[in-house]
Amino acid sequence: xxxxxxxxxxxxxxxxxxxxxxxxxxxxxxxxxxxxxxxxxxxxxxxxxxxxxxxxxxxxxxxxxxxxxxxxxxxxxxxxxxxxxxxxxxxxxxxxxxxxxxxxxxxxxxxxxxxxxxxxxxxxxxxxxxxxxxxxxxxxxxxxxxxxxxxxxxxxxxxxxxxxxxxxxxxxxxxxxxxxxxxxxxxxxxxxxxxxxxxxxxxxxxxxxxxxxxxxxxxxxxxxxxxxxxxxxxxxxxxx
Amino acid sequence: xxxxxxxxxxxxxxxxxxxxxxxxxxxxxxxxxxxxxxxxxxxxxxxxxxxxxxxxxxxxxxxxxxxxxxxxxxxxxxxxxxxxxxxxxxxxxxxxxxxxxxxxxxxx
Numbered sequence: 001x002x003x004x005x006x007x008x009x010x011x012x013x014x015x016x017x018x019x020x021x022x023x024x025x026x027x028x029x030x031x032x033x034x035x036x037x038x039x040x041x042x043x044x045x046x047x048x049x050x051x052x053x054x055x056x057x058x059x060x061x062x063x064x065x066x067x068x069x070x071x072x073x074x075x076x077x078x079x080x081x082x083x084x085x086x087x088x089x090x091x092x093x094x095x096x097x098x099x100x101x102x103x104x105x106x107x108x109x110x111x112x113x114x115x116x117x118x119x120x121x122x123x124x125x126x127x128x129x130x131x132x133x134x135x136x137x138x139x140x141x142x143x144x145x146x147x148x149x150x151x152x153x154x155x156x157x158x159x160x161x162x163x164x165x166x167x168x169x170x171x172x173x174x175x176x177x178x179x180x181x182x183x184x185x186x187x188x189x190x191x192x193x194x195x196x197x198x199x200x201x202x203x204x205x206x207x208x209x210x211x212x213x214x215x216x217x218x219x220x221x222x223x224x225x226x227x228x229x230x231x232x233x234x235x236x237x238x239x240x
Numbered sequence: 241x242x243x244x245x246x247x248x249x250x251x252x253x254x255x256x257x258x259x260x261x262x263x264x265x266x267x268x269x270x271x272x273x274x275x276x277x278x279x280x281x282x283x284x285x286x287x288x289x290x291x292x293x294x295x296x297x298x299x300x301x302x303x304x305x306x307x308x309x310x311x312x313x314x315x316x317x318x319x320x321x322x323x324x325x326x327x328x329x330x331x332x333x334x335x336x337x338x339x340x341x342x343x344x345x346x347x348x
Contacts, residue, residue: 018308021309025308044310044313059325063331065332228296235289
């Protein structure tokens with residue numbers, strides 16, 4: 001028998017695909033998520049739990065809106081703004097949507113440049129993403145101020161069903177908190193990138209883990225998730 | 241090992257999806273701006289919402305390039321939420337009905 005080529009001992013075995021791949025991955029007696037750094041798998045699992053939290057909020061909003069006997073305030077009018085002498089419905093929310101989607105775009109490109117080890121571009125794109133996020137939070141603060149001045153409270157409002165205020169402050173407040181935390185972490189990751197922590201595998205301050213460009217993608221997963229939640233809030237709270 | 245694990249894709253796909261998300265957002269805003277009402281409004285809102293969510297998860301979050309084991313582990317549990325949605329709707333209907341009976345004169 002001829003000896004097997006040495007290359008075959010170096011190359012890893014090909015992974016099974018399809019349903020067979022799922023069974024093989026999960027029963028492999030190794031890590032179940034192949035080709036995925038564990039930090040990324042953990043972020044996905046965290047995001048799944050966050051999905052459940054946000055869905056609980058949105059479903060409770062649905063139940064209170066369906067069960068109230070008073071008329072629900074019309075979001076199209078409540079969130080209208082007067083711009084250039086014209087009353088435009090829902091315009092503030094539309095602008096916020098575009099800002100958040102733009103931040104998702106810059107984040108996706110930051111991840112790409114991160115894996116190319118292009119420090120400068122990654123840094124710039126992360127900061128642009130953070131700036132978009134901060135703008136979004138600022139506009140949300142403006143929106144809250146406007147509604148509070150209009151007399152909207154968690155326990156009632158002059159426009160109709162009392163549940164409008166509680167749902168609004170709960171859902172957008174929780175989402176805004178996510179955006180704010182995201183902005184802080186974007187800035188932290190940007191500093192790590194430009195300082196070269198990820199190139200030199202500098203241990204992190206809290207975890208002591210070696211720096212790695214995977215953290216840019218993990219940060220990106222969180223940021224895209226914030227955008228994803230906004231897609232659902234925009235659709236079912238503001239447009240419905 | 242770690243070097244082979246990164247998700248690297250051409251920048252064009254991100255820009256295309258970005259543009260598509262802008263178009264879909266503009267479309268869902270137009271649903272409100274043009275005052276579509278009733279089932280047409282709800283149908284369009286849901287369709288645009290799901291398309292946007294799908295694009296973000298699949299491309300921006302790289303889910304379409306992940307292995308099925310991860311995809312199923314993350315996406316299948318969200319289906320459970322549909323059960324919660326159904327329970328919520330049933331409960332809300334019942335609450336609305338009892339409120340009509342006891343609180344609102346002339347609703348029934």
